[in-house]
Amino acid sequence: MSEPWPYRYAMHLACPRCEAIHDLDSLQQLCPCGSPLLVRYDLAGLAARWRPEDLAGRPWNLWRYHELLPLARPEAIVSLGEVVTPLIELPSLGDDMQLPRLVMKDEGLLPTGSFKARGAAVGISRARELGVTHLAMPTNGNAGAAWALYAARAGIEATIAMPEDAPRITRQECTLAGAHLTLVDGLISDAGRQVARFVEATGAFDASTLKEPYRIEGKKTMGLELAEQLGWQLPDVILYPTGGGVGLIGIYKALQELQAIGWVSGSLPRLVAVQAKGCAPIVRAWQESAHESRFWEHSRTRAFGINVPKALGDFLVLEALYATEGCAIAVSESAIDWEQRRAAQLEGTFVCPEGAAVLAAARELSASGEIPAEAKVIALNTGAGIKYPDSRDLGLPLLAPEEDLAKHHAPYGRAL
Structure with missing residues (x-):
């Protein structure tokens, strides 16, 4: 990464x-x-000079795509080791859903345990390059944790506001990184208002979702990786858990850019925005054929990362859905619970609640015929399930020391 970039x-x-x-x-x-x-690139220049074979020999991390990233100098990179996340075939779960070509891209293997590391890596790198010394942002948990840790590595002061119901482990990540963390009695929208007042009073850089232009460029690398991992052949459907929607917007942007430089061809995949029934502003807007969403009152879901009652970039999410003939779907809390268990017991993968929501949506869309059995389907699991240790009551038996374990032993798969 120390060698200068020629262009x-x-x-x-x-x-x-x-x-x-x-x-x-x-x-x-x-x-x-x-x-x-949004960052715009010289795509004509890229098409003339850049080829897929130029990626050969580069490290398998998100910086392998630096031509489509905004940094001016490689020495500005702030990295914690952002690996290319794997595509994991889900044959048992796919058969169970009648989607035999179901594949999961597992973002839980990134630093900080979620896809938020992508946005933080590029956003913090660019912030340091532009001279930011203090940033502030609201978060539902994982984004704040990622930005706090990357900011610490970059020597940037961070102020984070987080709903008090956010996963406890993300609080620990923020505080251990030295960020100024404040809990808010409310939703991320309430935390956002607190941050806006703080930014106005102090002049800190506002790193809220889409209020700075570079988080989306980091999230975009999900789409770049996915295309390369599939040999530059695009899938039929991509399902994504949608709160602020930056990941879905980023994937769409990446695929458009790859199409413009001639690395992929044909129709883009149908994009599916997945939300919870307790917070589904994008779904409601899509059902109404609207181009912006309305604030979702009294939002609540245990898939905390998608508990966003009104996204700043909602019009960009909806544009991506309409342009790809995709859709938006809301799933129930019981479906999220079921699918998290089902994925663990059939495939041995512990997905986060947001990832479970995506799998639940895939099942519903398969059952309704919206996704045909022959479709190549990519489900995004955006984080590791272990980051949500307090999100559910497992209802486990408690044995006295003298009790016989065999009497309480249930057959394999009892949780289903």
């Missing part, structure tokens, strides 16, 4: 709503029109 293809920041152009090399937040900004 930097990132050109500028563009507003997807009003089309205004903004300077790439000065600190930017939202466009004055209120929209998030």
